[in-house]
Amino acid sequence: MSLSLSNVTKKFGEHTAVNQLNLEIPNQELFGFLGGNGAGKTTTFRMILGLIDQTEGNITWNGERINYDQSHLIGYLPEERGLYPKLRVKEQLLYLGKLRGMTKQEALVQLNKWLERFRVESYLNKRVEELSKGNQQKIQFISSVIHQPKLLILDEPFSGLDPINVEMMKDAVLDLTEEGTTIVFSSHQMDDVEQMCENVCILREGNAVVKGNLKDIKKTFGRKNLHINADFNLDFIEEMDGVLNYKKYNNGCKLQIANEQISQTILAQIQQKGFIRKFELEEPSLHDIFIEKVGEQYE
Amino acid sequence: MNKFWTVLSHTYMTRLKSKAFIITTLIVLLFIVALANLPSIIDTFTGKDGADQIAVIDESNELLEVLSESVAELDESIDLIPFKGTEEEGKEAVREEEFSGFLVLYLDEQKLPAATYYENSAVSSWLEMMIQQQLQQIKVETAMKQAGVDEVTFAAIQEDVTFEKIALDEAAKTDEELDQTRGIVYIMLFVLYMAVVVYGQMIATDVATEKSSRVMEILISSASPVTHMFAKIIGIALLGLTQIVLIFIVGYNLILTKSQEFTGDFFEVFGFDTISLNIYFYAILFFILGYLLYATIAAMLGSLVSRVEDVQYLLMPMIFLVMIAFFIAIFGLGMPEAKFITITSFIPFFSPMIMFLRVGMLDVPVWQVITSIGLLVMTIVLLAILGARIYKGGVLMYGASRSLKDFKKAFMLSKKN
Numbered sequence: 001m002s003l004s005l006s007n008v009t010k011k012f013g014e015h016t017a018v019n020q021l022n023l024e025i026p027n028q029e030l031f032g033f034l035g036g037n038g039a040g041k042t043t044t045f046r047m048i049l050g051l052i053d054q055t056e057g058n059i060t061w062n063g064e065r066i067n068y069d070q071s072h073l074i075g076y077l078p079e080e081r082g083l084y085p086k087l088r089v090k091e092q093l094l095y096l097g098k099l100r101g102m103t104k105q106e107a108l109v110q111l112n113k114w115l116e117r118f119r120v121e122s123y124l125n126k127r128v129e130e131l132s133k134g135n136q137q138k139i140q141f142i143s144s145v146i147h148q149p150k151l152l153i154l155d156e157p158f159s160g161l162d163p164i165n166v167e168m169m170k171d172a173v174l175d176l177t178e179e180g181t182t183i184v185f186s187s188h189q190m191d192d193v194e195q196m197c198e199n200v201c202i203l204r205e206g207n208a209v210v211k212g213n214l215k216d217i218k219k220t221f222g223r224k225n226l227h228i229n230a231d232f233n234l235d236f237i238e239e240m241d242g243v244l245n246y247k248k249y250n251n252g253c254k255l256q257i258a259n260e261q262i263s264q265t266i267l268a269q270i271q272q273k274g275f276i277r278k279f280e281l282e283e284p285s286l287h288d289i290f291i292e293k294v295g296e297q298y299e
Numbered sequence: 300m301n302k303f304w305t306v307l308s309h310t311y312m313t314r315l316k317s318k319a320f321i322i323t324t325l326i327v328l329l330f331i332v333a334l335a336n337l338p339s340i341i342d343t344f345t346g347k348d349g350a351d352q353i354a355v356i357d358e359s360n361e362l363l364e365v366l367s368e369s370v371a372e373l374d375e376s377i378d379l380i381p382f383k384g385t386e387e388e389g390k391e392a393v394r395e396e397e398f399s400g401f402l403v404l405y406l407d408e409q410k411l412p413a414a415t416y417y418e419n420s421a422v423s424s425w426l427e428m429m430i431q432q433q434l435q436q437i438k439v440e441t442a443m444k445q446a447g448v449d450e451v452t453f454a455a456i457q458e459d460v461t462f463e464k465i466a467l468d469e470a471a472k473t474d475e476e477l478d479q480t481r482g483i484v485y486i487m488l489f490v491l492y493m494a495v496v497v498y499g500q501m502i503a504t505d506v507a508t509e510k511s512s513r514v515m516e517i518l519i520s521s522a523s524p525v526t527h528m529f530a531k532i533i534g535i536a537l538l539g540l541t542q543i544v545l546i547f548i549v550g551y552n553l554i555l556t557k558s559q560e561f562t563g564d565f566f567e568v569f570g571f572d573t574i575s576l577n578i579y580f581y582a583i584l585f586f587i588l589g590y591l592l593y594a595t596i597a598a599m600l601g602s603l604v605s606r607v608e609d610v611q612y613l614l615m616p617m618i619f620l621v622m623i624a625f626f627i628a629i630f631g632l633g634m635p636e637a638k639f640i641t642i643t644s645f646i647p648f649f650s651p652m653i654m655f656l657r658v659g660m661l662d663v664p665v666w667q668v669i670t671s672i673g674l675l676v677m678t679i680v681l682l683a684i685l686g687a688r689i690y691k692g693g694v695l696m697y698g699a700s701r702s703l704k705d706f707k708k709a710f711m712l713s714k715k716n
Contacts, residue, residue: 078513084512099518
């Protein structure tokens with residue numbers, strides 16, 4: 001029981017948007033999908049949903065190609081936010097709920113539950129165009145989960161929200177996972193993905209450059225980060241073997257090392273030189289991995 | 300099917316409740332009410348209670364009576380009133396608009412009727428022509444009498460020649476029937492034209508609005524683009540039907556209450572009472588097919604633009620197509636047997652109007668009608684298939700869509716490779 005993509009390729013004319021993508025996302029999992037702008041995330045989502053057809057390969061969910069008969073089991077929050085600007089929140093959500101196969105009564109119950117949860121009950125009869133962008137996004141999010149989908153695809157769900165709302169929505173996403181929803185979501189915010197997901201995939205120009213369990217990825221990535229604060233000049237470390245991305249700070253430095261062992265060599269070197277206030281070896285962050293693999297700065 | 304109804308009723312209800320719809324419908328209804336009351340409105344403005352009064356000085360002392368009679372026979376609203384004053388006073392009275400005109404009747408040297416007519420304007424009026432004609436008639440009669448022609452001979456001269464046309468083709472329509480079907484064809488052509496222009500635009504705008512507000516991606520991930528497109532087309536069709544029925548009810552009641560003779564004329568001219576059911580059947584059939592054809596094109600075009608403002612631009616070719624069909628049809632009303640009309644009645648974009656015109660006006664072989672309908676249905680199906688693909692690709696395509704190249708792009712986007 002899973003969402004599985006095997007050898008999925010999408011070409012637009014000469015341009016290859018997604019190249020030989022293989023993914024296996026077990027049910028009830030919260031899966032993080034990363035990649036720079038134009039890396040092929042939205043195209044992949046659209047292929048999963050059947051909005052566009054893949055050039056090659058297979059996409060199945062629980063063994064079947066997703067089609068419109070299952071649309072009541074699937075939720076989608078597109079990256080391009082869109083609601084009817086002239087419709088009232090209630091009409092809007094009822095309509096979108098009905099399109100996902102709900103009855104009016106069911107939709108009303110869920111609608112009130114979610115509006116309350118996101119503290120926007122008072123907007124029930126407001127036109128969408130009157131709402132702030134953040135609140136519109138909450139309504140949009142509700143529209144994608146109102147029918148209690150089994151598979152939820154969220155294309156950058158947290159972009160454009162203030163920190164309080166991000167937390168509110170993250171909680172909602174985590175609760176949905178608890179309740180058994182399979183969620184695939186994309187984000188530019190590495191911290192979010194790191195906090196929430198067990199498994200991730202990083203796309204770069206349509207190729208999956210990193211994928212799998214986040215802990216394993218970090219382990220196999222090899223590199224570690226090292227923070228050192230000391231009362232003497234540390235610049236000589238930059239010249240040592242296995243030291244990458246050396247950055248100097250006021251009273252110390254931050255650097256990457258090719259493997260754990262090098263930290264011990266460095267420690268041995270500096271121990272003699274003076275007073276060391278901090279020597280900390282830490283796991284690489286997803287951010288570091290992303291930058292290394294995608295090669296460009298995002299955030 | 301469930302989703303089809305959801306989209307359909309949503310399309311219908313939101314449009315029905317919209318201010319734009321309510322206001323335009325009200326304006327059209329007001330217009331109809333105004334039209335039905337046009338005669339009384341005109342009368343109010345001319346302020347003569349419908350009667351034209353003409354002052355007359357009859358120097359012959361015999362002409363006025365005869366002229367009054369023959370004028371009254373034609374139009375009761377014209378009053379010829381003997382004028383007691385001098386000619387100068389008569390002219391003055393016309394200048395002051397006491398009378399519509401001032402007529403001096405006399406007999407010339409040959410004792411034949413003659414007249415001088417004064418009116419404020421130099422433009423020849425309907426009144427003037429009417430009086431001139433009647434006087435001409437009296438002159439002919441007098442001249443005949445003077446020449447010694449007796450009344451029986453005169454009546455024989457006056458009588459129309461016996462001329463009867465018999466169409467040898469038994470199924471051919473009589474002149475009377477033709478006039479009546481012409482009325483129906485006119486109405487159908489006009490309604491179809493309006494429906495395509497107005498409701499086609501509505502469909503395209505609706506699709507473009509959903510696309511530009513980016514709600515489309517959610518919609519087509521919930522229901523298939525084909526379902527969505529046709530639900531929209533039918534939803535707008537029902538809306539149009541609501542509007543037309545409303546207009547018809549108001550119009551019909553107005554005509555009924557307005558005046559008895561009006562109804563009689565109206566129904567005779569448009570031949571509602573005598574025409575065979577066949578024509579109605581064809582009118583409805585061709586109307587539905589024509590609407591479906593153009594509505595599908597409109598939905599497809601609407602899916603290609605990303606801004607509502609661009610809808611007009613892209614719809615233009617379609618509107619031109621309908622206009623061409625409409626003008627060919629109007630031309631064809633005069634000469635339905637022209638080769639040109641026969642040929643165009645098979646071309647799908649024109650056939651809803653032109654084949655219907657031929658069916659109405661001529662005795663068209665059944666195979667021709669079936670071929671034309673067949674071609675039309677095939678085109679609609681093809682367009683629907685193509686439209687659904689373009690729709691599917693088009694709604695995901697953003698950017699400046701202003702050229703027909705986008706058809707290809709949208710088509711490619713919905714294809715596998």
